[in-house]
Amino acid sequence: MFDSNNSNDIQSSNLNSANNFEKENKVSCNKNDNLSSNLLNNSDDKHLSKDNNSNNVGNSNDNMRNFDCSENSLNNTNEKNLYCDFCIIGAGPAGLTASIYAARAAKNVVVFSGSTPFGQLMNTYDVENYPGFATPIQGPQLMKDMAEQAKCVGVQIIAKQVDKIDILKKKSQKTESSDEEYKFCILYGKSKCYSKICIVTTGATPKWLGLKSEERLKGRGVSSCATCDGAFFKNLTVVVVGGGNTAVEEAIYLSNIAKKVILVHRRNTLRAEAILQKKLFALNNVEFYWNFTLSDIFDDGSFVNEVEIENVQNMKKQRIAADGVFIAIGHAPQTSLVKEILTLDEYGYVKGGQVKTHIDGLYVAGDVVDSVYRQAVTAAAQGCMAAIDALKFLSINEI
Numbered sequence: 001m002f003d004s005n006n007s008n009d010i011q012s013s014n015l016n017s018a019n020n021f022e023k024e025n026k027v028s029c030n031k032n033d034n035l036s037s038n039l040l041n042n043s044d045d046k047h048l049s050k051d052n053n054s055n056n057v058g059n060s061n062d063n064m065r066n067f068d069c070s071e072n073s074l075n076n077t078n079e080k081n082l083y084c085d086f087c088i089i090g091a092g093p094a095g096l097t098a099s100i101y102a103a104r105a106a107k108n109v110v111v112f113s114g115s116t117p118f119g120q121l122m123n124t125y126d127v128e129n130y131p132g133f134a135t136p137i138q139g140p141q142l143m144k145d146m147a148e149q150a151k152c153v154g155v156q157i158i159a160k161q162v163d164k165i166d167i168l169k170k171k172s173q174k175t176e177s178s179d180e181e182y183k184f185c186i187l188y189g190k191s192k193c194y195s196k197i198c199i200v201t202t203g204a205t206p207k208w209l210g211l212k213s214e215e216r217l218k219g220r221g222v223s224s225c226a227t228c229d230g231a232f233f234k235n236l237t238v239v240v241v242g243g244g245n246t247a248v249e250e251a252i253y254l255s256n257i258a259k260k261v262i263l264v265h266r267r268n269t270l271r272a273e274a275i276l277q278k279k280l281f282a283l284n285n286v287e288f289y290w291n292f293t294l295s296d297i298f299d300d301g302s303f304v305n306e307v308e309i310e311n312v313q314n315m316k317k318q319r320i321a322a323d324g325v326f327i328a329i330g331h332a333p334q335t336s337l338v339k340e341i342l343t344l345d346e347y348g349y350v351k352g353g354q355v356k357t358h359i360d361g362l363y364v365a366g367d368v369v370d371s372v373y374r375q376a377v378t379a380a381a382q383g384c385m386a387a388i389d390a391l392k393f394l395s396i397n398e399i
């Protein structure tokens with residue numbers, strides 16, 4: 001049994017060390033700020049010393065301390081070429097974690113954050129299942145902290161969308177302005193980033209119905225992730241929309257938490273695998289509305305309290321009381337950058353579930369390759385794996 005007296009002691013002693021930790025980190029980041037103007041001049045980074053190319057991203061052990069923690073480092077909009085060891089495409093938990101590992105191994109690291117800087121968690125409120133937070137942390141705060149951590153170990157985050165990954169012929173290809181060997185040329189706008197390693201962490205976006213009320217009530221009863229938000233609906237009534245594997249899995253998961261689960265599906269049969277259907281039909285707290293679509297969602301001023309469903313055959317509408325709505329109509333993995341160079345599965349995810357690809361130096365991590373778990377912690381874990389594998393690859397091949 002949990003002893004609250006003891007836990008207070010533990011909590012307060014942990015709090016003290018956490019405060020010290022924070023102070024120490026603040027000191028080191030402040031130091032970085034003061035030294036940031038020396039970034040190029042003081043560096044003994046091999047890229048920089050060769051041609052003094054100011055577009056190289058400096059991050060050797062020495063100049064790591066000189067890293068600019070200011071906001072300016074987020075938006076490098078100059079149009080010239082960049083040269084780096086690691087180019088990471090995507091700034092969600094996978095990309096930022098990979099960048100932290102690579103930067104701490106004294107590599108030059110550039111992260112492109114794309115059109116959703118810091119990823120899907122920017123669109124949510126309480127995150128209760130990311131380890132390390134006794135009280136729920138807000139998704140945007142968690143991501144801001146991850147990005148700050150990355151910047152403080154020397155990562156350069158560029159708020160740009162990548163348009164193309166070119167794989168350079170043979171490892172001996174050299175560029176006009178550097179005799180380092182780069183394997184990838186990342187194109188963004190009119191600019192290029194040459195890199196030895198490329199880690200693609202472009203994520204996946206949940207599909208939504210497109211209702212105005214759905215958008216308005218996201219995080220206030222409307223969700224796309226039962227594993228993430230199901231716990232908020234203990235003993236309540238939730239609606240799940242969809243008929244494929246995602247919807248059935250979400251409904252089964254929620255049936256263990258909620259008092260009642262209402263599955264709304266626009267057809268009269270499910271598309272989910274038979275074994276999942278069997279499990280679902282055996283549950284006694286799941287109710288089905290066949291041939292219905294969700295047409296609107298209502299709230300009591302703050303939270304979802306009712307939904308409107310429409311019969312696709314006779315167009316009749318009806319309202320049902322509900323405390324939450326889970327839209328489970330699938331995810332769209334962001335694989336357009338790699339669809340020509342890697343094999344995708346039938347749902348558009350990078351096939352295989354592994355971080356290593358068949359192309360030397362090219363790695364994938366997070367939701368873009370993971371159609372099963374799709375969690376911040378698993379994305380971060382894969383980012384770590386990709387970075388460690390890539391570091392080994394560079395070391396073994398002496399690149």
Ligand SMILES: Cc1cc2nc3c(=O)[nH]c(=O)nc-3n(C[C@H](O)[C@H](O)[C@H](O)COP(=O)(O)OP(=O)(O)OC[C@H]3O[C@@H](n4cnc5c(N)ncnc54)[C@H](O)[C@@H]3O)c2cc1C
Pocket residue numbers: 089090091092093094095112113114115116117118119120121123124126127128129130160161162163201202203204205206223224225228229334337365366367368374375376377379
């Ligand atoms: C509403 C909601 C709530 C959630 N709640 C939780 C939760 O409570 N707990 C939990 O563990 N998980 C939760 N998740 C899931 C979690 O957010 C994801 O599993 C996680 O963010 C995946 O991380 P990722 O790094 O793989 O990708 P993402 O977070 O999707 O990040 C992808 C990044 O790639 C960038 N990108 C894409 N294309 C390009 C391009 N061409 N060029 C440059 N950049 C590009 C994007 O801009 C973005 O920065 C939730 C998801 C949603 C949608």
